Structures are given as structure tokens and as C-alpha cells.
Amino acid sequence: xxxxxDSAYPAFEDIQLxxxxxxxxVMAVAKSMNDEGLARETDQDAHGFVKDKLDSLAKLAWxxxxxxxxxx
Amino acid sequence: xxxxxxxxxxxxxxxxxxxxxxxxxxxxxxxxILAGAQRTRxxxxxxxxxxxxxxxxxxxxxxxxxxxxxxxxNHPTFIMGHLSLYPSRVMMNFGLDGAAAAAPEAWTxxxxxxxxxxxxxxxxLYPSLxxxxxxxxxxxxxxxxxxxxxxxxxxxxxxxxxxxRTNFPTLGYAAVFMLNNHVMLHMGQLSAWRRCYxxxxxx
Numbered sequence: 001x002x003x004x005x006d007s008a009y010p011a012f013e014d015i016q017l018x019x020x021x022x023x024x025x026v027m028a029v030a031k032s033m034n035d036e037g038l039a040r041e042t043d044q045d046a047h048g049f050v051k052d053k054l055d056s057l058a059k060l061a062w063x064x065x066x067x068x069x070x071x072x
Numbered sequence: 073x074x075x076x077x078x079x080x081x082x083x084x085x086x087x088x089x090x091x092x093x094x095x096x097x098x099x100x101x102x103x104x105i106l107a108g109a110q111r112t113r114x115x116x117x118x119x120x121x122x123x124x125x126x127x128x129x130x131x132x133x134x135x136x137x138x139x140x141x142x143x144x145x146n147h148p149t150f151i152m153g154h155l156s157l158y159p160s161r162v163m164m165n166f167g168l169d170g171a172a173a174a175a176p177e178a179w180t181x182x183x184x185x186x187x188x189x190x191x192x193x194x195x196x197l198y199p200s201l202x203x204x205x206x207x208x209x210x211x212x213x214x215x216x217x218x219x220x221x222x223x224x225x226x227x228x229x230x231x232x233x234x235x236x237r238t239n240f241p242t243l244g245y246a247a248v249f250m251l252n253n254h255v256m257l258h259m260g261q262l263s264a265w266r267r268c269y270x271x272x273x274x275x
Contacts, residue, residue, distance in 0.1 A: 034145020039100075050104075051103070051104040052104070055104040055108075056100075056102075056119070057107065058104070058105070058248055058252070059108065060250075061106060061248075061253055062112070062252050062253060062256055063256075065252070065253040065254075065256035065257045065260065066118075066256045066257070066259060066260040066263070068257055068260060068262055069256065069257040069258055069259060069261045069262075069263070069264075070260040070261070070264045072257065072260065072261055072264055
């Protein structure tokens with residue numbers, strides 16, 4: 001649960017930068033994969049949340065959409 | 073092709089189709105797209121819980137510098153009405169008959185993308201939250217049931233509708249966004265609205 005305390009979090013600019021970097025990395029990895037690789041099961045147990053690696057990318061965007069809506 | 077081909081799992085000659093015991097085919101990618109959409113539908117039900125019918129078309133307000141400030145955000149009635157417009161359009165783009173899922177024609181101008189969301193002080197501008205929500209769930213259920221019978225190969229085709237084709241080059245793009253991300257975006261708005269009205273987390 002978020003708390004109303006600036007000192008509890010990294011600077012917002014740092015969080016944004018970290019988010020952008022990690023997203024760039026995910027996109028680069030995704031683009032390097034072929035169709036067959038994307039259709040494989042995820043390397044870690046997804047506890048039924050995603051079906052395969054392609055679905056994990058879709059769920060990533062799905063989750064982001066929710067929080068973008070909170071900001072919109 | 074935007075959607076990757078899937079390695080043949082049950083002897084499908086092209087690797088795109090998963091044969092069922094009945095000899096029919098089912099969508100492998102549509103399977104996860106629709107599973108996500110069902111999860112989204114479930115979240116929507118949770119987020120609507122506890123919303124007062126008298127507040128559903130109102131905008132949050134608070135005091136700032138001694139004056140009342142109305143927060144210009146989308147309210148639940150607008151959000152659910154807006155979302156109810158799209159399942160029939162998705163169906164039609166997939167070549168399905170979306171007439172039974174279509175929202176009343178009068179809702180289009182009121183609730184389309186870009187239409188202003190108005191703070192309905194007198195409660196006269198919008199249908200009730202119950203009515204627009206019922207339309208959303210009914211249309212969504214018809215859409216998901218219809219798409220469940222469609223083959224994955226359809227996902228690579230362009231949408232029939234020119235406007236949808238401008239935004240989404242293939243039906244796969246359109247289905248993922250319209251049935252999942254678009255709804256989730258508005259559920260995020262609804263989540264923020266809930267907290268402004270003192271409602272607890274819906275998750």
C-alpha cells in the first residue's frame with residue numbers, strides 16, 4: 001500500500017528512468033525472440049497467470065494499462 | 073504476421089490450429105486473449121461493488137484554496153457506458169453478427185471516445201449505472217462467446233472497419249487492445265474514482 005511519505009521512495013525521476021530502462025530491456029528481448037520461443041512456457045512458474053511467453057508480454061501491457069488509467 | 077505461429081501440438085499441418093477431439097479447431101492465441109478478457113470482466117464486477125447510484129455519474133470534488141474544485145475525471149456511468157459501445161464493434165470486425173450486442177444508438181454521441189464526461193448534477197444526462205453496466209456485461213459475454221468459436225487465422229486479417237483498421241493493422245491487435253487493455257485503462261480510472269469517494273480497494 002502506498003504511503004504518504006516522500007522519504008519512503010526513490011525520487012520520482014529515478015523511478016521513471018528505471019521503468020523506462022527495464023521496459024526497453026524487455027522489448028529488446030521480446031524482439032530478439034522467434035515465434036516458437038514466444039510460444040514456449042515461461043521459465044518461472046507463473047501460477048496460472050500467463051499461458052506462455054507471448055501471453056506474459058500481453059499481461060505486462062494489461063497490467064500497465066490499469067495503472068495508466070489511474071494516472072489518466 | 074503479428075501473431076506467431078505455434079508449433080504443431082496435435083499434428084496440425086500448419087502449426088496454427090489445435091485440433092480438438094471433435095475434429096474442430098480452436099484458437100490457441102484467442103484462448104489466452106479471451107482468458108485475459110474474462111479476468112478483466114471479473115475485475116470490472118469487483119470495481120463496481122459498493123458504488124452508489126446517486127454518485128455514479130458525479131465527479132469528485134474537494135476544497136482547494138477555499139474554493140470547491142471539481143476533479144475532471146471520468147465517472148463510473150460514463151466509463152461503463154463508453155465500454156459498452158465496443159463489444160458489438162469487435163464482433164462485426166471479426167465477421168460476426170454484433171446486432172444483439174449493440175448499445176442503443178442514442179448512446180454513441182453521448183459516450184463515444186472524445187465525448188466529454190459531464191458531472192451529472194441532476195441525474196438527467198446519462199442512463200443509470202445499472203443500465204449501462206448491464207449492457208456492458210451482456211455485450212461482452214456475447215462477444216467472448218462469439219470469438220471463442222473463431223479460428224486463430226482470423227487474427228492476422230485486417231479489421232473491416234476503416235477507423236479500427238487505422239488504429240489496429242490486424243484483428244489480433246484489435247482483440248488484445250479492445251478486450252483487455254482498453255477496459256483495464258478505464259478500470260484504472262474507475263479505481264481512482266472509487267478512492268475519491270471513500271470506497272475501499274476492490275481487489
